[in-house]
Amino acid sequence: MEPLFKPVITSIVTTDDxxxxxxxxxxxxxxxxxxxxxxxxxxxxxDFAADLIDxxxxxxxxxxxxxVPKR
Known part of the structure; x- marks a missing residue:
């Protein structure tokens, strides 16, 4: 049975610091x-639970x- 939810891994890029x-x-x-x-x-x-935990x-x-404050 296919899980209902799969994690989507995306990179996080912020432009405003x-x-x-x-x-x-x-x-x-x-x-x-x-x-x-x-x-x-x-x-x-x-396996899916492990992916979610990761x-x-x-x-x-x-x-x-x-x-963490930027220096």
Whole structure:
């Protein structure tokens, strides 16, 4: 049976480095990571659950990078 949801992995490019925009983007990425994990824990296919967890890790890592102030 084909899963209903497949993660779409895209590169994230931001052109505005202002702090408010970066923190807003960071919050969105954290929410997407949470959504991936919520779906993964209910997923019956282990491979698909693993892909979702990997995507959540990538999203969280990028969110953390955006939260660090630029020098």
């Amino acid at each position: 202002s702090a408010p925009v970066r923190f807003t983007r960071s919050a969105k990425l954290r929410q997407q990571a949470t959504n991936c994990l919520s779906i993964a824990v209910r997923e019956k296919t282990p 995507e959540a890790i990538r999203l969280s890592r990028r969110a953390r990078e955006l939260e």
